[in-house]
Amino acid sequence: MERKDLPALERLKAALALLPGIGARSAERLAFAILKMDEEKAREISESILKAKESVHPCPRCGLMTEKEGDCAICEEEDRDKGSLCVISDPKDFYPIEGSGSFHGLYHVLGGSIALSKGVDPDDLKIDELVERVEKEGFREVILATEPTLDGETTAMYIANLLKGKGVEVTRLGYGLSLGSSLEYVDTLTMGRAFEGRRKL
Amino acid sequence: MERKDLPALERLKAALALLPGIGARSAERLAFAILKMDEEKAREISESILKAKESVHPCPRCGLMTEKEGDCAICEEEDRDKGSLCVISDPKDFYPIEGSGSFHGLYHVLGGSIALSKGVDPDDLKIDELVERVEKEGFREVILATEPTLDGETTAMYIANLLKGKGVEVTRLGYGLSLGSSLEYVDTLTMGRAFEGRRKL
Numbered sequence: 102m103e104r105k106d107l108p109a110l111e112r113l114k115a116a117l118a119l120l121p122g123i124g125a126r127s128a129e130r131l132a133f134a135i136l137k138m139d140e141e142k143a144r145e146i147s148e149s150i151l152k153a154k155e156s157v158h159p160c161p162r163c164g165l166m167t168e169k170e171g172d173c174a175i176c177e178e179e180d181r182d183k184g185s186l187c188v189i190s191d192p193k194d195f196y197p198i199e200g201s202g203s204f205h206g207l208y209h210v211l212g213g214s215i216a217l218s219k220g221v222d223p224d225d226l227k228i229d230e231l232v233e234r235v236e237k238e239g240f241r242e243v244i245l246a247t248e249p250t251l252d253g254e255t256t257a258m259y260i261a262n263l264l265k266g267k268g269v270e271v272t273r274l275g276y277g278l279s280l281g282s283s284l285e286y287v288d289t290l291t292m293g294r295a296f297e298g299r300r301k302l
Numbered sequence: 303m304e305r306k307d308l309p310a311l312e313r314l315k316a317a318l319a320l321l322p323g324i325g326a327r328s329a330e331r332l333a334f335a336i337l338k339m340d341e342e343k344a345r346e347i348s349e350s351i352l353k354a355k356e357s358v359h360p361c362p363r364c365g366l367m368t369e370k371e372g373d374c375a376i377c378e379e380e381d382r383d384k385g386s387l388c389v390i391s392d393p394k395d396f397y398p399i400e401g402s403g404s405f406h407g408l409y410h411v412l413g414g415s416i417a418l419s420k421g422v423d424p425d426d427l428k429i430d431e432l433v434e435r436v437e438k439e440g441f442r443e444v445i446l447a448t449e450p451t452l453d454g455e456t457t458a459m460y461i462a463n464l465l466k467g468k469g470v471e472v473t474r475l476g477y478g479l480s481l482g483s484s485l486e487y488v489d490t491l492t493m494g495r496a497f498e499g500r501r502k503l
Contacts, residue, residue: 104367104368104375104376105375106368106369106370106374106375107358107367107368107369108357108369109350109353109354109356109357109358109369110354110358110367110369112350112353112354113350113351113353113354115350116343116346116347116350116351117347117350119339119343119346119347120332120335120336120347121331121332121335122328122331123332127323129394129397130322130323130394130486131321131322132354133393133394134321134322135321135351135354135355136354136355136358136367138320140355142317142320143351143352143355144352144355145317145320146317146318146320146321146351147348147349147351147352148348149310149313149314149316149317149318150314150317150336150344150347150348151344151345151348152310152313152314153310153311153313153314153333153336153337154336154337154341154344154345155310156309156310157308157310157311157337166305166308166311166337167305167307167308168307168308168309168310168311169307173307174305174306174307175305192334193330193331193334196330285331
């Protein structure tokens with residue numbers, strides 16, 4: 102039900118529907134909520150979007166999100182176990198892993214999974230950079246925490262092969278992850294179990 | 303899991319969590335989606351929020367949202383049945399009603415329902431304005447489409463009493479609405495039934 106005298110409302114609905122998981126109905130509901138909100142709160146949402154886009158960028162070393170210049174706070178944290186590296190597909194997978202309290206090493210973000218059917222091949226991911234880090238930074242263990250899907254599994258196998266003979270133990274999160282699920286929604290307990298039950302590749 | 307080197311991301315998550323129905327986890331998911339988006343799309347969301355807040359205001363006559371000066375496009379639409387008035391609590395209730403195709407008259411937005419327990423009394427709503435319109439605009443029928451809740455029912459009864467003896471037929475949406483539900487989510491078929499089965503008060 103489009104109203105001709107409400108172009109700015111229609112534009113807002115269309116813009117909100119650009120967000121993942123927000124359909125036409127949800128976008129309408131959110132648009133009306135924004136119209137009802139205090140001016141100040143709506144402005145805060147608007148401004149924080151621009152500010153985040155402007156300030157947040159990947160860490161040049163590990164690929165996690167950061168807003169500081171140079172290596173991110175995780176790479177630079179003194180208490181971290183610099184001998185252990187956790188390889189993830191997406192920066193947001195950092196949160197459930199960190200939240201599990203089972204891992205205190207460094208991270209490496211691949212930027213996706215190998216998916217030949219979708220045209221994502223190893224060159225599109227930060228795999229060369231990973232091998233280079235393994236050679237330079239002298240890790241004791243590399244934990245492959247790619248998504249528990251077919252593509253994630255393929256990516257883990259591909260990387261495990263590349264790292265063979267480089268004197269590093271390569272493990273894969275195992276126990277607790279159910280095939281086809283999304284890492285982002287794994288509860289912290291299950292994530293803890295997955296770390297405990299990781300298997301050597 | 304808060305990151306000290308990501309203040310703009312934390313701010314964006316907090317801002318998105320101001321939206322109704324968006325919890326901490328959803329806000330995080332949306333914030334990451336915004337970071338991944340094209341610059342242009344994120345800017346569009348940000349700008350459309352400000353533009354909508356700036357441009358959209360209630361129609362001075364009926365209270366529906368509009369962006370034009372003076373009466374809204376619905377009030378001014380020539381094809382509308384000017385003898386029939388539909389009274390709603392909230393501007394967004396316009397959409398399911400209009401979508402049902404069962405009503406082609408004018409609207410009047412109350413701006414809420416009477417809820418004495420929450421301190422909302424008749425003076426807080428556009429009820430005086432409604433009585434004034436009924437006296438001036440000579441409606442044949444006033445359809446009370448307040449929410450199918452206790453407060454909505456109370457509001458309908460209160461208005462029905464006020465309009466007694468003013469020579470206008472007062473009806474209430476009946477058939478099809480289930481008590482305790484929200485008008486906003488009623489499907490158009492049920493809404494059509496509710497219009498057909500409206501009863502005289």
